[in-house]
Amino acid sequence: MDARTESEPSAMKNPTAVERKSEREMVITRTVNGPARLVFEAWTKPELFTRWWLPKSAGLKLRSCEMDVRVGGGYRLEFDVGAPQPVAFFGRYLEVTPHSRLVWTNDEGGEGGAVSTVTLEEKGGNTLLAVHDVYASKEALDAALGSYDGMSETFEQLDELLVNLGASERRS
Amino acid sequence: MVQYASVGLDVSFDALSDATRRGVLEQLGRADASITDLAQTFHMTLTGIRKHVGVLEQAGLVTTEKVGRVRTCRLGPRRLDEEMAWIEQHRQLWDSRFDELDKVVEELKRKEITDGRKNRE
Numbered sequence: 001m002d003a004r005t006e007s008e009p010s011a012m013k014n015p016t017a018v019e020r021k022s023e024r025e026m027v028i029t030r031t032v033n034g035p036a037r038l039v040f041e042a043w044t045k046p047e048l049f050t051r052w053w054l055p056k057s058a059g060l061k062l063r064s065c066e067m068d069v070r071v072g073g074g075y076r077l078e079f080d081v082g083a084p085q086p087v088a089f090f091g092r093y094l095e096v097t098p099h100s101r102l103v104w105t106n107d108e109g110g111e112g113g114a115v116s117t118v119t120l121e122e123k124g125g126n127t128l129l130a131v132h133d134v135y136a137s138k139e140a141l142d143a144a145l146g147s148y149d150g151m152s153e154t155f156e157q158l159d160e161l162l163v164n165l166g167a168s169e170r171r172s
Numbered sequence: 173m174v175q176y177a178s179v180g181l182d183v184s185f186d187a188l189s190d191a192t193r194r195g196v197l198e199q200l201g202r203a204d205a206s207i208t209d210l211a212q213t214f215h216m217t218l219t220g221i222r223k224h225v226g227v228l229e230q231a232g233l234v235t236t237e238k239v240g241r242v243r244t245c246r247l248g249p250r251r252l253d254e255e256m257a258w259i260e261q262h263r264q265l266w267d268s269r270f271d272e273l274d275k276v277v278e279e280l281k282r283k284e285i286t287d288g289r290k291n292r293e
Contacts, residue, residue: 013274016267018259026262030270034277038284042276052272131266139202145258 023138028131036122037099039129043118044069044102054079060087071096075104112136114144187231192216193224197233197247204246207236 014031021027032039042048046065054062063078063086073093078086088108095103100120106113114133121128135141187193192214199205199213211221225245228234235248 013271016263016270018263018266020259028262028266030266032270032273032277034281038277038280039273041280042273048276048280052269052276129270142201 020141021132024135024141026133026135026141028133030129032127032129033125034127035125036120036127039120039127040099040102044096053077069093069096069102112140114140187227187233190224190227193228196221196224196228196245200234200245200247204244207243207245210245 014033016028016030018026018028042052044067046067049067050062050065054060061080063080065075065077067073067075069075071093073096074090075093076088076090078088081087089106091105091107091113093102093104094115095101095117099122101117103115103117105115112135114135117132117134119130119132121130135144188197195214196210199210205213207218207221207225210216210225211218214221216224225234225236229236229248231248233248234245236243236245238244
């Protein structure tokens with residue numbers, strides 16, 4: 001791994017860690033320099049949420065964002081991707097505990113989508129933030145990681161290559 | 173270096189040139205399995221399937237571990253590389269999100285201080 005990609009200690013920027021916690025769970029952690037109530041506000045008010053959720057590097061344009069942040073309420077984010085139909089991410093909130101915990105479903109992929117939980121823990125005016133993505137099964141997480149699909153595609157490409165190599169061998 | 177790379181490629185090609193071996197990889201992509209499980213799934217003798225697993229193991233596509241009398245097969249380090257690449261991609265996505273979140277929270281903090289001052293006035 002490239003040493004430069006490791007997060008360097010800096011007074012300005014806190015490191016982001018991503019870890020596969022178990023067969024079904026991914027966890028993202030980060031400290032934010034500010035109290036939990038402000039982080040919660042930034043996560044639950046659409047006009048604030050849309051300012052940070054979609055990184056500029058993604059090159060996508062947000063078309064709309066609806067968030068009904070209460071238990072059973074829904075959210076829907078639509079992006080322009082250069083096609084007539086926007087790409088949508090949607091689901092509903094399962095738990096809403098102000099300033100400490102938010103749980104929501106990810107339903108765009110149909111049934112069996114991951115359930116995401118963000119927990120906020122305030123310490124000395126800063127907030128330790130953890131996002132847990134729990135998938136329905138090991139297979140669902142593996143599929144999300146792309147290992148299985150990636151393998152199939154690799155095989156197809158290799159198959160093609162082998163056929164071509166075989167053909168050129170016969171010609172020579 | 174070039175020689176190493178081409179030897180590795182030959183081993184992989186050989187490993188993947190067989191339909192049973194590709195089937196074994198697909199099977200292990202779904203779940204780990206013992207040699208006995210694989211022999212049953214692919215209607216082969218234990219010796220036959222061991223030979224195939226051996227080729228995949230040499231190519232780094234499969235690893236095996238013997239516990240007691242059972243040898244368990246799972247996808248090898250090459251799969252792990254893909255997972256690590258995905259995790260790094262995911263980390264970068266969240267990292268750029270959090271950079272923007274920092275700015276939003278910073279702004280809210282400043283606003284609170286200003287509003288607090290106004291309220292006291």
